[in-house]
Amino acid sequence: MKYLKKILKNSFIMSFFSVLSLCIVGYINYITKNQIKNQKEEEKKIFIQQVIPYSIYNSYEKKKYLVENELLGDLKKHNLWLLFQDKIAKVAIVESTAPDGYSGSIYMLVAAYLNGKIIGVRVLSHKETPGIGDKIDISISNWITKFKDLSVINEQDNHVLLKKYGGQIDQFTGATITPQAVTNAIKRTVIFIKRIPLIFSLKR
Known part of the structure; x- marks a missing residue:
């Protein structure tokens, strides 16, 4: 009987510490995930400040959306911020993906007026x-600043293309795939931005 009690006691102690260990690991994972998420959000805020002047961003009414559209590189949900002036959408900031980078997907933030x-x-x-593709x-x-003030008219527009294809954007020495992937993704993203009034039934 004493032997059985000892076994039960040991089993209880082991179970207790196993559950406690799982709780501690789970809590640490939860804290770590939140820290990573918060860090990414802070980094995103910094990038937003880089893609759009503070004077524009701060003077417009802002609304955030989650959108899915193949022009953004995949069918995942992407953050979209619309900036309104007098209740009319003027500017969009959107997360986009170049799925065909040399070493995998390239994730970007693009800001543009709704006129392209x-x-x-x-x-x-x-x-x-x-040393090669990381110049993006x-x-x-x-290099990425070269897109500022360029306009995209439509999918056939040759301005936002690499120079080797008749456009205005330089490729890198020894690397074409990466800048081409980014350039094409930016062009598609701006086309999406131009279509936002139709997608959201908004006034221009």
Whole structure:
């Protein structure tokens, strides 16, 4: 009988510490996930400040949406911020994806007027080759700033293309796939932005 009680006691103690360990691990994971999420949100705020002048961002009414559209590179949900002036949508800031980067998907933030004029672009994250494809990153090169003030008229517009294809955008030495993927994604994203009034039934 004493032996049985000892076994039950040991089993209870082991079970208790197993449950306690699981709770601790779960809590740590929860805290870590929240910290990572908060860090990403803070980084996103910094990028938003880089793609659009504070004077514009701060003087417009803002609304945030979640959108799905193949022009944004995939069918995942993307954050979209619309900026309104006198209840009329004027500017869009949207997360977009270049799914065909050399080393995988490239995630970006694109800001443009609804008439198709680009305000700014920043790459949020990527896995492109250091020293070659990573020039898309503002911390490495100012290449991404070349899109500022360019306008996209339609899908056949040749302005927002690499120079080797008749456009205005430089490719990198030894790398064409990465800048081409980003350029094409930006162009598609601006076309999406131009269609926002139709998608949301908004006034221009």
